[in-house]
Structures are given as C-alpha cells and as structure tokens.
Amino acid sequence: MSAIQERSDHQRHEGEEGSNLAKQLSDTITVTIGATVPTGFERTAAEEVNEKIGADARISKDRGRIYFEITTENLPLIHHLKSVDNLFVVVEEYTNYQFKDQKEEALEDFQSLASKLPWTNPLEVWRLNNSLKKKRWRRKGGNGGKARASGKDRVEAVTAETENLQLESGTPERGSGEPEGDPAFNGTQGELDKNTEEQEEGSVDPLLKFRVTCNRAGDKHTFTSNEAARDFGGAVQDFFLWKPDMTKFDVEVLLNIHNNEMVIGIALTEESLHRRNITHFGPTTLRSTLAYGMLRLCKPQVSDVIIDPMCGTGAIPLEGAIEWQHSFYLAGDNNDMAVSRTVNNINHIHKKRRDKGSTAWGLPINALQWDLCRLPLRTGSVDIIITDMPFGKRMGSRKKNWDLYPSCLREMARVCRAGTGKAVLLTQDKKCFAKAVSKMGGLWCKVVTVWVNIGGLHAGVYHLKRTGAPFGTTPEDVREPRGDNETAGGAKED
Ligand SMILES: C[S@@+](CC[C@H](N)C(=O)[O-])C[C@H]1O[C@@H](n2cnc3c(N)ncnc32)[C@H](O)[C@@H]1O
Numbered sequence: 001m002s003a004i005q006e007r008s009d010h011q012r013h014e015g016e017e018g019s020n021l022a023k024q025l026s027d028t029i030t031v032t033i034g035a036t037v038p039t040g041f042e043r044t045a046a047e048e049v050n051e052k053i054g055a056d057a058r059i060s061k062d063r064g065r066i067y068f069e070i071t072t073e074n075l076p077l078i079h080h081l082k083s084v085d086n087l088f089v090v091v092e093e094y095t096n097y098q099f100k101d102q103k104e105e106a107l108e109d110f111q112s113l114a115s116k117l118p119w120t121n122p123l124e125v126w127r128l129n130n131s132l133k134k135k136r137w138r139r140k141g142g143n144g145g146k147a148r149a150s151g152k153d154r155v156e157a158v159t160a161e162t163e164n165l166q167l168e169s170g171t172p173e174r175g176s177g178e179p180e181g182d183p184a185f186n187g188t189q190g191e192l193d194k195n196t197e198e199q200e201e202g203s204v205d206p207l208l209k210f211r212v213t214c215n216r217a218g219d220k221h222t223f224t225s226n227e228a229a230r231d232f233g234g235a236v237q238d239f240f241l242w243k244p245d246m247t248k249f250d251v252e253v254l255l256n257i258h259n260n261e262m263v264i265g266i267a268l269t270e271e272s273l274h275r276r277n278i279t280h281f282g283p284t285t286l287r288s289t290l291a292y293g294m295l296r297l298c299k300p301q302v303s304d305v306i307i308d309p310m311c312g313t314g315a316i317p318l319e320g321a322i323e324w325q326h327s328f329y330l331a332g333d334n335n336d337m338a339v340s341r342t343v344n345n346i347n348h349i350h351k352k353r354r355d356k357g358s359t360a361w362g363l364p365i366n367a368l369q370w371d372l373c374r375l376p377l378r379t380g381s382v383d384i385i386i387t388d389m390p391f392g393k394r395m396g397s398r399k400k401n402w403d404l405y406p407s408c409l410r411e412m413a414r415v416c417r418a419g420t421g422k423a424v425l426l427t428q429d430k431k432c433f434a435k436a437v438s439k440m441g442g443l444w445c446k447v448v449t450v451w452v453n454i455g456g457l458h459a460g461v462y463h464l465k466r467t468g469a470p471f472g473t474t475p476e477d478v479r480e481p482r483g484d485n486e487t488a489g490g491a492k493e494d
Contacts, residue, residue, distance in 0.1 A: 033087060036272075090122065094261065215254070272289075297424050311333050
C-alpha cells in the first residue's frame with residue numbers, strides 16, 4: 001500500500017471514528033459529574049461550570065468537591081474546566097447512608113452494594129470519555145511508565161488511599177518536586193486506548209482491569225477505608241468479572257465516604273489536572289488549578305498589566321497568560337534558579353504550541369530577576385499583583401517574614417494603580433500578614449479572604465484593593481529599617 005493511500009485510509013478512519021463519536025455523544029444520557037477542586041475555591045469552580053457548561057453546580061458539604069448534571073453531548077466541555085483537579089462520573093449518591101454499627105455488618109453491606117448500583121450509564125460515559133481522550137491525545141500515547149502489579153489476588157489489588165479527606169487534600173502540592181509530565185491525560189493512557197479499542201460498542205470488556213480507591217472522613221465508622229475498598233472491590237470483581245490491578249487499571253472506582261454521605265463514582269481523569277502547565281517544578285510549585293482560582297478572583301481585563309513579583313516556577317502568570325491572553329504578565333523572582341525554571345516553563349509551552357503547528361503569537365509574558373522590595377517599575381504602572389508569598393516554612397522563614405511582608409505590601413502599593421489596582425496574595429503566615437496589612441490601612445483595604453488548604457496547611461488568599469491614596473502621601477509609605485537587606489529604592493517616589 002502506498003504512503004498516500006495509507007494516509008487517506010487513516011484519515012477516512014479518523015473521520016469515521018469522529019462521526020461515530022459525535023453520534024454516540026448525541027445519543028443523550030444525563031449523568032452527574034463530580035469534580036474535586038482546590039478547597040476554598042468550590043464557589044469559583046461552580047461559577048466556571050455555569051459559565052462554560054451552563055449547568056448549576058452543587059457544592060458538597062465535604063469541602064473540595066462540586067457536582068453538576070450534564071448530558072453526554074456536553075461531555076467534551078468538562079475538559080475545558082480549569083479549576084478542577086479530578087473529574088468523575090457519579091454512579092450513586094447517598095446523602096444519609098446508614099452504616100451499620102457492627103464492623104462485619106457494615107462490610108457485608110459494601111459487599112452486597114456492588115450488584116445493586118446503576119452502573120450502565122456511568123460506564124457508558126466512562127467509555128465515551130476514553131474515546132474523547134483518545135481523539136484529543138492521539139499522538140501522545142505511552143503509559144506513563146507505571147509498572148504492572150505482580151500480585152493478582154483481589155485483596156492486594158483493591159486499594160484504599162486515605163483515611164481522611166483532610167489528608168487527601170493535603171497531597172504534597174508544595175515542594176513535591178513533581179515529575180515532568182503531560183498536562184492532562186498521561187498515566188495509563190496508551191493502555192486505556194488499547195482497551196477502549198478492543199471493546200465492543202456498548203459493551204463492557206470483561207477483561208478490564210480495575211481498582212477501588214476509598215476516601216473516608218468521619219470518626220463514626222467502624223471500618224477503615226482499606227476494609228471498605230477491599231470488600232466493595234471484591235464484590236465489584238465478582239459482579240463484572242473484571243481483573244483487579246492496583247497500578248495498571250483501566251477503571252478506577254471511587255468510594256467517597258464523608259460521615260453519612262457516600263458517593264460511588266468512576267474516575268474520568270487519570271491524574272490531577274493541576275499539573276497542566278508546568279514541566280520544570282520547584283520546591284513550592286503552586287497547583288495551576290489554584291492559580292486559576294486566584295486569577296479569577298481579580299478578574300483580569302483586556303490590556304491589564306499583571307505581575308507576579310515572587311513567581312517561583314511561574315505557575316500563576318503562566319496560567320494567566322494562557323487563560324486571559326489579553327492582559328500582559330511580568331513574572332519576577334529574586335532567585336535565579338526560580339527565574340530560569342519560569343523561563344523554561346514558558347519556552348516549553350511555546351515549543352509545544354509550535355510542534356502542534358500553531359502560528360499564534362507567543363504568550364504575553366516575560367520573566368526577569370528582581371527584588372520585590374525594589375521593583376524596576378514605575379509608580380502606579382501595574383493593574384493587578386498576584387502572588388504566592390513565602391510561608392516561612394519551606395521557603396524563607398517566619399522571622400524574615402516580619403520584615404519582608406510590610407516591605408512587600410509597601411512596594412506593591414507603590415507600583416499598583418491607586419484607586420483601581422488589586423492584589424491577590426496567598427500566604428499561610430496569617431498572623432504576620434494580618435499585622436502587615438493593618439499597618440498599611442492607608443494603602444490597601446481588604447475585599448475578601450478565601451481560606452484554602454495547601455498541602456495540609458491552612459492558608460489565606462487575600463484579595464486586597466489599592467486605596468485611592470497616591471503613594472508618598474500616607475504615613476504607611478515610610479520604610480522601616482530592614483537590617484542588611486534594607487532596600488530603600490522605590491520606597492518613596494514621585
Ligand atoms: C512560595 S514561592 C512561589 C512559588 C510559585 N508560586 C510557584 O508556583 O512556583 C515564593 C517565592 O518568593 C521568592 N522571593 C522571596 N523573597 C523575594 C524577594 N524579596 N523578591 C522576589 N522574590 C522573592 C522566592 O524565591 C520564591 O520563589
């Protein structure tokens with residue numbers, strides 16, 4: 001067969017496959033989609049769902065989750081959401097499940113549950129979602145290097161991840177030195193595609209591999225998440241005759257238990273979507289999903305000048321430059337390694353776009369090394385300042401923050417446009433931050449504070465508004481001595 005013929009056969013196949021998929025999507029099923037989101041940003045995520053999908057999202061009692069209904073024709077839209085970490089399709093939801101007081105009885109209930117659940121539509125959505133991912137990521141392939149589990153017995157293959165949701169949402173997003181990876185659908189994608197291809201239309205392959213992941217929060221349960229996952233997983237295996245596999249699974253069944261609430265779902269994402277933009281990670285790289293939430297708080301407008309003066313790996317300005325392209329972003333850090341990571345991350349995205357044949361102009365972002373306490377910027381030249389400050393744990397120290405925070409706020413107030421400028425600042429050093437802001441009452445006023453969970457730490461995202469007072473006219477402008485690092489530049493201008 002000639003190369004041209006091969007190509008045209010391939011194109012025809014792709015076309016047929018595309019129209020098959022379109023047909024399947026339009027054979028409407030309505031399902032509930034669940035999404036895990038950065039805790040504290042549930043409302044922001046619900047707004048985004050409404051804006052992009054037109055659905056009203058429910059915010060779960062169990063923080064960090066939202067739920068919304070969609071029809072299958074809208075299924076592709078869920079992958080446009082930027083504030084969600086993981087997506088799943090809900091199989092069944094119990095708002096007041098009566099877990100038995102005796103452990104054995106409670107576990108027996110898990111065993112009998114599997115065969116009673118309405119699996120058909122959620123599994124159809126899982127299958128459609130795989131076809132979507134396959135189309136989207138066709139050229140990527142690979143299985144993310146995950147090893148095949150050697151143990152075949154069901155107890156080994158059924159896993160429980162966390163005992164407590166607080167712990168789960170505290171996964172090491174700061175400082176985990178995460179591996180380079182594909183932004184959204186890597187992991188076992190190659191294998192997943194293979195299995196999807198092998199499936200008969202409308203049927204579920206009995207040779208599928210699966211695992212159950214249980215997240216449990218609440219102190220009234222007589223069972224552990226491991227036990228729940230094991231017993232429920234055993235029953236799922238018996239019901240579908242799927243093969244348990246802890247590491248190289250096709251289907252991930254989720255068992256989320258929060259006090260008396262229980263949600264059973266099927267995962268639609270293999271790994272959290274928060275890694276999407278970053279390839280060069282630093283010690284405190286922020287989740288892109290959280291960066292998105294922070295950016296949404298300050299509503300970037302066309303031609304706004306937006307700076308992240310402590311950019312680290314550039315997670316915030318990169319997310320901004322991709323999602324709000326009509327603003328201009330400056331990313332700076334006083335650490336040269338941080339600046340070069342940001343530059344590498346920007347270049348990587350440029351390259352990826354070029355490789356895909358994009359002729360679009362580059363991202364509206366620049367990176368440079370600077371000291372936040374003396375920014376090389378004109379007074380009143382910035383519309384939005386958005387940054388993730390050193391918490392004083394992994395980065396900097398609590399002691400240094402007492403000097404750094406007031407200096408930061410003062411210099412930020414200088415460069416920020418009086419009257420209209422905004423700042424969205426993330427820190428866990430709440431006491432120090434509150435003190436610094438209260439000293440700067442003439443320059444900044446608080447709009448709202450969103451409480452978030454960053455790697456298990458309770459932190460605040462402070463949305464501040466620059467007062468109308470011109471810089472240099474309030475007592476707050478006067479710089480206090482900072483010892484060796486005293487930076488007088490930019491303290492009083494004009
Ligand atoms: C919490 S990290 C920011 C992490 C970043 N959001 C990311 O996603 O990688 C804080 C950053 O502030 C920087 N920093 C500390 N003091 C600074 C100063 N005076 N001027 C500029 N950057 C500073 C540190 O080098 C560090 O990269």
